[in-house]
Amino acid sequence: MTARPRTPISRRERPAKPALSREGITAAAVAVMQAEGLEKLTMRRLAQELDTGPASLYVYVRNTAELHANVLDELLGSVDLGPVQAVGDWRERLVRVLSSYTAVLFEHPGLARSALVSRPSGKHYLELLEALLALLSEGGVPDGRAAWGVDVLLQFATATAAEQASRDAAPDAQDEQDALVAAVRGVSPQTHPRLAALSDELFSGMAEDRLNWGFHVLVNGIRQTGRPDAPEDH
Amino acid sequence: MTARPRTPISRRERPAKPALSREGITAAAVAVMQAEGLEKLTMRRLAQELDTGPASLYVYVRNTAELHANVLDELLGSVDLGPVQAVGDWRERLVRVLSSYTAVLFEHPGLARSALVSRPSGKHYLELLEALLALLSEGGVPDGRAAWGVDVLLQFATATAAEQASRDAAPDAQDEQDALVAAVRGVSPQTHPRLAALSDELFSGMAEDRLNWGFHVLVNGIRQTGRPDAPEDH
DNA sequence: CGCCCGTAACGAACTTGTTCGTAGCGAACG
DNA sequence: CGTTCGCTACGAACAAGTTCGTTACGGGCG
Numbered sequence: 001m002t003a004r005p006r007t008p009i010s011r012r013e014r015p016a017k018p019a020l021s022r023e024g025i026t027a028a029a030v031a032v033m034q035a036e037g038l039e040k041l042t043m044r045r046l047a048q049e050l051d052t053g054p055a056s057l058y059v060y061v062r063n064t065a066e067l068h069a070n071v072l073d074e075l076l077g078s079v080d081l082g083p084v085q086a087v088g089d090w091r092e093r094l095v096r097v098l099s100s101y102t103a104v105l106f107e108h109p110g111l112a113r114s115a116l117v118s119r120p121s122g123k124h125y126l127e128l129l130e131a132l133l134a135l136l137s138e139g140g141v142p143d144g145r146a147a148w149g150v151d152v153l154l155q156f157a158t159a160t161a162a163e164q165a166s167r168d169a170a171p172d173a174q175d176e177q178d179a180l181v182a183a184v185r186g187v188s189p190q191t192h193p194r195l196a197a198l199s200d201e202l203f204s205g206m207a208e209d210r211l212n213w214g215f216h217v218l219v220n221g222i223r224q225t226g227r228p229d230a231p232e233d234h
Numbered sequence: 235m236t237a238r239p240r241t242p243i244s245r246r247e248r249p250a251k252p253a254l255s256r257e258g259i260t261a262a263a264v265a266v267m268q269a270e271g272l273e274k275l276t277m278r279r280l281a282q283e284l285d286t287g288p289a290s291l292y293v294y295v296r297n298t299a300e301l302h303a304n305v306l307d308e309l310l311g312s313v314d315l316g317p318v319q320a321v322g323d324w325r326e327r328l329v330r331v332l333s334s335y336t337a338v339l340f341e342h343p344g345l346a347r348s349a350l351v352s353r354p355s356g357k358h359y360l361e362l363l364e365a366l367l368a369l370l371s372e373g374g375v376p377d378g379r380a381a382w383g384v385d386v387l388l389q390f391a392t393a394t395a396a397e398q399a400s401r402d403a404a405p406d407a408q409d410e411q412d413a414l415v416a417a418v419r420g421v422s423p424q425t426h427p428r429l430a431a432l433s434d435e436l437f438s439g440m441a442e443d444r445l446n447w448g449f450h451v452l453v454n455g456i457r458q459t460g461r462p463d464a465p466e467d468h
Numbered sequence: 469c470g471c472c473c474g475t476a477a478c479g480a481a482c483t484t485g486t487t488c489g490t491a492g493c494g495a496a497c498g
Numbered sequence: 499c500g501t502t503c504g505c506t507a508c509g510a511a512c513a514a515g516t517t518c519g520t521t522a523c524g525g526g527c528g
Binding site for chain 2: 062063065069113116117118119120121122126127129130133134137143144146147148149150151152155156158159160162163166172173175176177179180182183184187191192193194195197198201202204205209210212213214216217218219220221222224225227228229
């Protein structure tokens with residue numbers, strides 16, 4: 001021990017590092033991502049940005065997934081919650097908020113995938129929940145259904161964003177889509193009659209239309225489907 | 235160059251390797267996964283099983299995601315499509331098929347996550363699509379809605395399986411869930427009245443009940459929501 | 469019969485996430 | 499004022515995915 005050739009420079013002599021913190025790390029992460037894309041946002045790159053080693057970051061974030069979740073919540077701040085206070089049909093305003101959410105995710109396919117897996121719990125996410133609950137409530141949806149419904153609505157929006165955004169971005173995803181289309185088209189009408197008959201319909205429509213249709217499916221379904229444990233829902 | 239110390243053993247002298255192929259690789263992958271779990275199914279482990287190097291596998295599978303997709307389709311063979319031919323309410327039979335699908339995914343959280351991202355196109359997946367389309371058709375759902383509907387139904391089932399299965403398995407996911415619960419409970423009724431009021435409802439119910447409710451929400455919604463491009467749907 | 473080339477297979481290397489053990493700082497305590 | 503303790507920071511190491519350049523196999527051509 002001792003006599004290591006390394007010189008243990010006192011940290012005071014360094015050009016005043018801002019000291020690590022969860023917030024600082026998240027801010028730096030957002031900056032790197034905006035500047036170079038999510039792929040470049042690695043632990044090592046981020047550590048370099050903060051003039052430290054990768055291991056140091058793990059004191060403040062559990063792993064990359066959590067880092068991504070933090071970054072995502074930051075971005076969720078730009079979701080437009082205006083429609084909550086606006087006038088007009090509650091259903092349309094609800095869809096507008098969800099569309100805004102989807103649009104934000106759409107910008108960052110990787111984050112959308114994270115959100116599918118990670119389960120956000122940040123400040124902006126809570127505000128989004130509150131907004132959706134308020135709109136459902138305004139629409140007369142019983143509390144019990146609304147509580148379960150927001151989950152389904154957000155899950156649908158998130159999953160759709162993850163799917164479509166990455167299809168546009170990654171060449172891989174496009175290939176997979178092509179493979180599926182080819183597989184469905186190549187199916188025999190003898191063994192798979194419905195699939196053969198609907199092969200065009202399955203892939204028809206623009207992404208936006210399908211997304212919107214999905215929102216309406218869910219809202220209509222939520223309004224009309226009672227929870228099993230409470231036929232009258234409270 | 236030349237005079238490399240390595241001895242280029244003729245491949246004929248080896249104990250008759252079965253020669254690589256996409257099918258062989260998938261089969262070996264399934265075997266490893268069943269025996270040791272998905273986490274242990276790494277490219278290196280799989281290569282070792284097939285007595286080769288990791289790089290060799292990339293001739294047959296694009297990457298780990300595709301490997302997982304292949305494995306998943308293999309497992310989808312065990313989804314119970316019996317309810318398609320059975321008698322009884324079409325809606326209940328539809329839900330039974332979807333539940334069987336979810337149950338299979340539930341066994342392998344990692345694969346469920348893959349399925350969310352990758353977009354399967356294997357043989358068994360196509361049969362599942364055919365089964366769902368047949369049931370929707372039997373229920374009198376217009377073709378256009380059915381085509382878009384299967385996507386949404388499977389997406390919901392997959393996402394739910396991925397979420398809940400990993401919550402049961404990984405300690406991480408449980409922590410995230412706890413974090414969200416804590417965040418919601420800790421919210422001020424002043425700023426987030428709906429959230430505070432419904433904090434219990436949000437997390438209530440057993441997973442199975444929520445899943446079933448979701449299926450019914452979707453089926454009801456699909457039945458009653460016309461596609462934007464065709465008010466009458468064909 | 470001998471050479472040649474396309475392709476499967478491979479070993480090594482590079483990148484990234486994550487963990488381990490250690491070292492120094494600063495606060496609390498005697 | 500000196501010692502000790504907890505905790506942050508960090509370098510190094512390990513495992514895994516993926517790519518690159520090279521090597522041998524085996525069939526076709528001269």
